[in-house]
Amino acid sequence: MLRKSLIAGLIAGTALMATTALAADKTSIVYIPKNTGNPYFDSLVQGFVDGCEKAGCTFTTAAPATAEATSQIPFITAQTQRGVNVIAISPNSPDALDQVFDRARAKGTLVFAVNGDITGNTQHRDAAILPVDFTKTGPGQVELVGSMIGYEGEIAILSATTDAPDQNAWIKDMVATLKSNPKYAKMTLVATVYGDDEPQKSTTVAEALLSKYPNLKGIIAPTTVGIAAAAQVVQSAGKAKTVHVTGLGTPNQMRPFIKDGTVSAFQLWSPYNEGLLSAYFAVAVKEGKIKNEPGATLDVPGLGKVTVGPDHVINTQAELTTFNAANIDKFNF
Amino acid sequence: MTPVGSPKPVDALDSAGQQPTATVSAPQSGREFAPARPIWQVLLIRPETVTLALLIGAIIVGSQLSRFFLDISYILESSTLYSEYSIVALMLTLVIISGEIDLSPASMMALSACVFASVFQAGAPIWLAILASFACGLAMGAFNAILVIGFRLPSIIVTIGTLTLYRGLAQVLAGDRSISHFPDWFVGIDYREILDVPVPVILFTVAAIIVGLFLGMTIPGRQIYQIGTNEIAARHAGIRVQRIKAGLFVGMGLVASLAGLITASRLASVRYDMATGGELQMVLMVMLGGTYIFGGRGTILGTFLASWLLVIIATGMTVANIVVTSQLIVMGVLLITSIIATNAIYARSQR
CATH class of the missing domain: 3.40.50.2300 (Response regulator)
Known part of the structure; x- marks a missing residue:
């Protein structure tokens, strides 16, 4: 047994x-x-x-x-x-x-x-799995802001620091895209400003953009700090209808601005x-x-x-x- | 029971259980002495015994947590990640026994390694770069010593200051980039093995024996205990307190630059943020080993065992996939437990 x-x-x-x-x-x-x-x-x-x-x-x-x-x-x-x-x-x-x-x-x-x-x-x-083809970031952002403003008018860029390598590469691509593609011929880049990825400084430079360029129609902020600051400024100034903010941001941070209509769309990878x-x-x-x-x-x-x-x-x-x-x-x- | 004569005399039975060499007042006749404690108590009720018990306990728990843990080559490999800190902790033990503290060694590691890397990158031969690194360690240690001993400033404040200062200088020197491309023979000290034991572990063990013998067997070593127990009494007894303390701070600088070189070899690169926060690990090793934070007591054996305890605990928990937050809690609880045990044991032996 x-x-x-x-x-x-x-x-x-x-x-x-x-x-x-x-x-x-x-x-x-x-x-x-x-x-x-x-x-x-x-x-x-x-x-x-x-x-x-x-x-x-x-x-x-x-x-x-x-x-x-x-x-x-x-x-x-x-x-x-x-x-x-x-x-x-x-x-x-x-x-x-x-x-x-x-x-x-x-x-x-x-x-x-x-x-x-x-x-x-x-x-x-052995291998690297990266989020996205970064050469498409610049053109993609230009197309997005173009679609928001009807491919016509003044736009500005709010970036991170002056020597941020990623942002500078994307901005270079944006400038090249604006110049070379006839689709964007009526869009003019009036300024590129830097908020150093600090909320306070980004807010200040975004406010300066609004007062300095009254005809501004779009802001591209290819940085998570910048886009949130720009959205906040446009929202406070009540200019969400005339100035379209977009750029690279995270969903959790941008959710309130999407919900209240301040920002209609932004991008990032998943x-x-x-x-x-x-x-x-x-x-x-x-x-x-x-x-x-x-x-x-x-x-x-x-x-x-x-x-x-x-x-x-x-x-x-x-x-x-x-x-x-x-x-x-x-x-x- | 302490003999009368000096206001706060040195314990006849100090923490190493040996007779101090210089200042023993002759027992006065007619006074009663407490009976000597039995030898097993002297041997067993010591902070190092607690550390040893914890070490054995940690090995048992570790082997229960994960079947991948009990593998001597893996434990030795993991210990190379901590051996730089362990080596510095040995020297730090002496500093703490002498009644001072040095919180700048991790920053000294970073700055001396950045000096080494910058000199090497500038095209100098590597031996010159190594020499420059040690010269830098010497200068940093001497600067600490001047402030603490020359200007009579509290070492905790001075070294918190130089902790920030040296790290800042390292950043100024090396910038945010990392410096690498050292010659092949210099890189990968942790992969070089003698009899299957990685070189950093051997260095640590040899250093522990040397420092242990110095502290326990030599006159200056024994005098460190007396300085830590009662500095004024030590000075009256003719001990060159300032000279010994200055030597300890300079020694810290040299040992830190050695540790910086080992780290540079292990990582094959140098950045200003090398060993960030390492000073806490070093202090943790010394405290876990039963060294008394107010000076006068402690042994190298304790620090040696505590270094292994830290390696075993960190390795055991990491290989068992225990989340890092729980690991931090375990470390904290362990430190508090060991401090309580140390204090209780010293209170007992002081009666």
Whole structure:
């Protein structure tokens, strides 16, 4: 009797071990955001969770308390020790993580940079999943403000700091687009001002724009601080009907201005989609469905066909996501 | 029971349990002494024993939390992330025993590493860059010493000031960019192993033995305890208090620049924000090791064990995917517990 139950127990135990082994066969992914408590990354994590549910992988996330350059290192070491298949990380430093990445990869772990790349050290990661094709940001913003003002009239740009590399690249594209495309021939850029990404200064320069250019019809603020400040100024001045504010902002921050009609639309990328794509891509590479090499393509439900670009860079979206009254409640970041 | 004679005399049984070398008033005849405590009490009821017990407990809990934890090569690899702080904590133990504190070592690490990187980037040979880094550490330590000892300012205020100052200078020197591209032999000290033990761990262990022997066995080492217990008495006993304290602050600068170089090698890059907040980790190690914050008591063994305790706890929780907020709570509770234990034990042994 005793022996029988022992054997039964053994069989049950073996079966249990077999099932856990089976579960372990699924691709395991960990995502390491820059730090905890950031709604932007919470949205990205949700993309991973949903992506893993559909693509079939196990997912965990672990984050340091601060976004300091080295704070992610213990997490990478620990996840390598746990034997995860894929480490997806939004790196806090472009170079301090190289060594620990190499060590993880030497043990067979795939390392993906998500949302930001380790520029200049890209040989230390396997792929980078970036939010959007940034060369389309400038033209996209011009088209959006053009559609609001009927492609005619004075516009201004409210940017971050004078040496912000992203914003300056986009502004350059905006200026080039305005000049080269005949569609925008009747639009004139009257000023580019800088709010230094400080709410107070951004408000002051936005107020100055309104008083200095009475015929101003549109403001593009390609920075989250700037667009909120500009919207606030236009709202307080009661000029929402005549001056159209748009730019790059986050849904949570811009929700009140969309709801009360101060801003009709603005743009950004979707961190959720980055997580979703990363999950699908990780599973496809790990299961050998695609090769992680430039030119490889992958169909992701909801995102369409994405292509691995030069240097293993994948742009999640070709175009920016436009947020307006119709869709803003679907986003929470 | 302390002998009469000086107003606040040195404990006959100081924290290392040995006779101090310089100032022991001869016991006066006719006075009654409390019976000596049994030897097992002397050995067991010590702050280091608490640290050791916590360390063993942490290893057991860690192995229960995650099956990936109990892997010596992983623990050693993880410990390299903390060995810079551990090495500085050894020196900091001496400073705290002497009754002072130095909160600037993490900033000193950053500035000396930035000096190293800038000199190297300017085209100088790397040995010169390393030399410049140590010279910078020496100067920073000396500056702290001048303010604390020369101007008789409280070390906590001085080093909070230089904590900010040195970090600021590092930012001025290196800017917001990171400096890298060091030669291959310099990079990756944490991947070099001797008998499967990473080099930073060996450095830490050797440093602990050297500093431990210095503190426990040499005359200047023993004098540090006396300075911390009662500085006035120590001065009256002919101990060169100022010279020893100045030496400790300068030593901090040198050790911090060594730690900065190890970090630069480990990360293969230098930025002004290197080791931000590291001073708290270092103080945590010293406190967890049972060193008395008001000076006069503490051992290197305690700090050594506490460094491992910190490594084990952080590693164990991280590999078990415990969220970082809970990790911070555990650390805080641990620190408070250990301080209470330390105080209770010292109160007991002082009776």
